[in-house]
Amino acid sequence: MIPNLPEPNETIGELTKLLGQLAAFSDGEGPGVTRLLYTPSWANAQRFLADVMAEAGLAPRFDAVGNLYGRLPGTDPDGDVVLTGSHVDTVRSAGQYDGAYGIVAGIAALAYLKKTYGAPRRPLEVVSFCEEEGSRFPLAYWGSGHVSGLYDWRSGADMADEDGVTLGEAMRDCGFGREELGECRRDDLAAFVELHIEQGMVLERMEKRIGIVETIVGQRRYAVTLEGAANHAGTTPMTMRQDAAAGAAECIVRLEALASQWGEPLVATVGKIEARPNTPNVIAGAVDFTLDIRHADEWRLNAFSELALSEIERIALRRRLRHKITPWLATKPVPMNPALARSAERVCQHLIMPYRRMVSGAGHDAQVIAPLCPTAMIFVPSRGGISHSPSEYTEPRLLADGVAVLAAMLYELAYEEQPT
Template identity: 50%
Template sequence: MKFLSEILKEKIVELIERVAEKASDPKGGITRLLYSKEWVDTQIELKKIMEEEGLTTYFDEVGNLYGCLEGDKLSEETIMTGSHVDTVVNGGKYDGMYGIIAGIVALGYLKEKYGKGRRNLEVVSFAEEEGSRFPTVFWGSKNFLGCENKEEVEYIEDGNGIVFKDAIHEAGFDFKKSSGNRRRNVKAFLEAHIEQGNILEIEKKEIGIVDSIAGQRRYKVEVVGTANHAGTTPMEYRRDAFYAASKMISSILDKARYYGNPLVATAGFIEVNPNVGNVVPGRAEFTLDIRHTEEEFLKKFTEEMISFMKETANECNVEVQVHMWMNEPPVPMNKEIVDCIEQVCDKKNIEYRVMHSGAGHDSQLIAKEIPTAMIFVPSENGISHNPNEYTDPHYLAKGVEVLIDSIYQLTYK
């Protein structure tokens, strides 16, 4: 006789492989971009899988897919789980998709074992979260929450010049007829997700329980000096943009290392002009990505960072322009749901860690309106957004077990 964990392992792996076939990229990994053929094929396949598990399915206007199990007492209240269906280019099989498959498997199991719950149950496959095709993010959950803006996206283009409004219509969907409305009957949202880091693996934990999602501030920094001859311009007379930029980056990252977790700082892009070996650089442009779980600390650190960059520019006789293009505040998860998941793990003797998420998720938007929490499972070597993305089936199954019992507590009790 097979134990539940063995049954779950086999089922989850089978379903993840089944949907991966719909968006396999010849160049490697999975590419499932919003409203592409691969995206449509995958949503249709997920709809079939939901129906095989006995769920009632429907699409909303923009292509979010829902699988529902009706409650028998509190039919005006819904407990929801799920994640996003889209991927980055040449991504992995698990990011986003694990949360959808975990939700389908959990609801199918609960239906078979317990029948209807007191509340409705739903699993959602959100249309988009990554921003990989069009310059917009969280399109699925924004529409679910009623905070989408048609005017912002209608005429934006992808890398091939395809306009958003044409892509949505080609896929068989449309913009919502009335914006600003959100579902009022959803009382809790749980998102299962791979960690996308290596903390759980290093600490040998089976489950991560997310109690907050870090806030993010992202910057584009432009340093302007004077390009000049590398041999004839004395060091003391140079207006070296690259030198100034490198001092800024090095000091900011050193300071972030000093403060330590949960602060992280990343300079992920740099461009130097004229980028010639025998010319003093006249211009340097770089990015900074700063994250922390406390809004006041994030604000204080970034204000000090900007002040330091201006001082450095003055010392190096260059000019600096700092443009903040993202300012997402930290988002706490719901304490009652976090406590519920902890109790489930304790009861099942599962090794877990309460932790924050440094990456963005649909849950960070949803948590502002609906009680929300996240369940992480380990990512091997911390890899994500990559064809080598992998989570051992043991951990995939553990995540679903925890999701099942957590939903049971919220729905059937």
């Protein structure tokens, strides 16, 4: 059954107000929002959200790493939890929607359901995951990774940020990393629904109001080094050079062409490049660059990755360059739950809301939670596809659309009798 859903005017004001208030919790004087894990702005944001949850009639609690939950108890004391939410941390100089929208939308949806329908059968919870972005410490998904059992704060807290502060020190300074706060791992989840801005331009370009994610892509990341011979730019003939910069340039152009030939949804990106000695009148003796490859199909992801690496090797050998390729990230594509995707589709059809089934090219907490329970991911459009930027923006009416779809899905999962 599709329940009565909140009218946009009921949620737009509260959503935009909360997003603005949350954006004020930011470190530094630069543009945008900078809210890194276990910093003062992060701690203040989580405390603020705990107060907001309590005001909405939800019972707030923190776990040992600082994940914040707001709970609406169910009438079935043994019922598993229907969870929604996203992450509270940001990249440096971010916008105010990435992660934060999923949290405030979850609070708004639970508050509406409580006010309109009372207590659910199954408990409902909204989560503000402590970290997802990997912006301060050399890790990501520190919040959802503890929920899934990927991490253990007791043994993995000795890595340091760029100032030499260890993760364990930062965690304890914020009052976390203590046994009495309770276990992070969850084995009581019936479902997880994450609402998020798209962080891409597909929905806007196709004039769709909702994206229903079918798969979150797998990723392969590599660090590549090409080594030739640094030499004088004026006295070394072109035919006698071992130019690492020219070799890197050929690799990059070749990789772009190959990825274009394979077609969507495969993408390949060289995002960082450094030449050595990086001097105007010296032929580059070495170049380091990164390679990021993503696809929704694991076989094709692996096949393209092997092809890409063989092309780098071929170019290096022809140019008499030494090469080193170091893999540093390998994640599998993660499918979302088909039944939950169909639920979202029914809601969109009922509301006559244009939607699109799609692949997520970015990583999200949903991919970490998916092995634990049926998981869904819903997108709303991003203006211009801009994200991780102060220019990140989604129209308030589209934010309200997401809340309506989320509320309907949570109603079905938590209020209606579920098949055994």
